[in-house]
Amino acid sequence: MQWLPLRKPLRLKIFSSIQEFSATSGTVVTLGTFDGVHVGHRQILHKLIAASKVLKCESLVLTFFPHPRMVLQQDVQIKLLNTIDEKSFLLEEIGIDNLVIHPFDAAFSKLTAEEFVKNILVDKFNVKKIIIGYDHRFGINRTANIDDLIRFGEQYGFEVEQISAQEIDAVSVSSTKIRNSLDAGNVALANQYLGYSYFFSGIVTEGKKLGRTIGFPTANIQIDQPYKLIPKNGVYIVSAVIDHVTVYGMMNIGVNPTVGGTDKSIEIHFFDFNQDLYSRSVTVSVHEKIREEQKFPSVEALKQQLEKDKQTSLHYFTTL
Numbered sequence: 001m002q003w004l005p006l007r008k009p010l011r012l013k014i015f016s017s018i019q020e021f022s023a024t025s026g027t028v029v030t031l032g033t034f035d036g037v038h039v040g041h042r043q044i045l046h047k048l049i050a051a052s053k054v055l056k057c058e059s060l061v062l063t064f065f066p067h068p069r070m071v072l073q074q075d076v077q078i079k080l081l082n083t084i085d086e087k088s089f090l091l092e093e094i095g096i097d098n099l100v101i102h103p104f105d106a107a108f109s110k111l112t113a114e115e116f117v118k119n120i121l122v123d124k125f126n127v128k129k130i131i132i133g134y135d136h137r138f139g140i141n142r143t144a145n146i147d148d149l150i151r152f153g154e155q156y157g158f159e160v161e162q163i164s165a166q167e168i169d170a171v172s173v174s175s176t177k178i179r180n181s182l183d184a185g186n187v188a189l190a191n192q193y194l195g196y197s198y199f200f201s202g203i204v205t206e207g208k209k210l211g212r213t214i215g216f217p218t219a220n221i222q223i224d225q226p227y228k229l230i231p232k233n234g235v236y237i238v239s240a241v242i243d244h245v246t247v248y249g250m251m252n253i254g255v256n257p258t259v260g261g262t263d264k265s266i267e268i269h270f271f272d273f274n275q276d277l278y279s280r281s282v283t284v285s286v287h288e289k290i291r292e293e294q295k296f297p298s299v300e301a302l303k304q305q306l307e308k309d310k311q312t313s314l315h316y317f318t319t320l
């Protein structure tokens with residue numbers, strides 16, 4: 001599946017804090033990190049949209065950035081599947097009306113369950129229904145559970161729909177499983193869980209200009225978000241949309257040991273393509289891993305392997 005090039009949402013309304021949101025006639029709300037917007041998330045999001053139509057309300061996804069783990073556990077190392085722009089794009093594609101991205105700070109983490117429900121869900125969002133996983137906990141120190149939410153719902157007049165354990169288990173997908181799959185280079189499994197090919201964006205920068213001399217010019221991609229998860233080092237089958245045309249290619253993530261490299265780089269050779277890409281932003285969909293990066297005895301041996309990789313990639317695309 002091609003998501004690209006990444007564009008600004010047209011219909012989805014994005015608010016960069018809860019305070020910025022002004023309530024409409026009413027909302028159907030779900031909350032969570034939704035990292036990856038994977039097939040499990042999609043089930044909840046489709047329920048959200050269906051409920052918003054029944055209740056003639058707008059759908060609203062409340063998410064947090066920075067990720068709560070970055071704030072509460074100072075986990076600066078955490079890598080995420082989606083940047084905020086990517087998540088916005090994916091939610092727009094699904095048809096969500098409103099996305100509230102609240103900075104998850106210490107003050108927010110100290111809200112009591114009652115304050116959260118009354119001040120935010122009721123007063124700010126004018127919530128008519130909330131859709132939430134059975135094991136969701138909220139409020140300071142995660143003290144409140146779904147039963148508390150149901151009680152608040154009766155008190156303030158909103159419905160609560162819980163997603164059961166069976167429904168969640170049936171999909172048995174989690175953002176963690178996807179992150180682990182990508183860390184292990186298992187892109188095919190990650191993509192199955194995601195329901196689309198994992199993608200990232202970056203700017204094409206100049207390299208050592210060796211690629212063109214061996215018949216394989218490679219666009220070097222610089223990623224600017226430090227928290228974006230990049231799959232394990234290796235050689236992958238990829239595609240991108242450049243000037244509205246889908247182009248196919250092969251990518252190496254690694255240090256280029258054959259030419260004595262030490263720094264990690266992301267390089268893509270596109271097939272049947274001959275354009276200057278320097279300084280351009282490219283969004284790359286990663287489809288399948290071909291092999292590990294290797295240190296070849298010579299550049300000639302690397303070149304021969306690249307020919308084989310090209311055949312493997314072309315075969316993949318022709319048998320889709």
Ligand SMILES: Cc1cc2nc3c(=O)[nH]c(=O)nc-3n(C[C@H](O)[C@H](O)[C@H](O)COP(=O)(O)O)c2cc1C
Binds near residue numbers: 207209257302309
């Ligand atoms: C699909 C693909 C696979 C690659 N595999 C390897 C590899 O296994 N070992 C290696 O040392 N370099 C590998 N390279 C990197 C080349 O060494 C690199 O493209 C070349 O040095 C050109 O670098 P430049 O863009 O800086 O000019 C691969 C590149 C591509 C596009």
Ligand SMILES: Nc1ncnc2c1ncn2[C@@H]1O[C@H](COP(=O)(O)OP(=O)(O)O)[C@@H](O)[C@H]1O
Binds near residue numbers: 206278
């Ligand atoms: N088929 C292609 N695939 C990737 N980049 C290409 C291709 N054709 C031309 N280019 C251009 O050439 C550059 C790569 O050439 P290369 O010799 O590898 O230089 P560098 O070391 O600067 O990456 C890319 O950044 C892009 O601007």
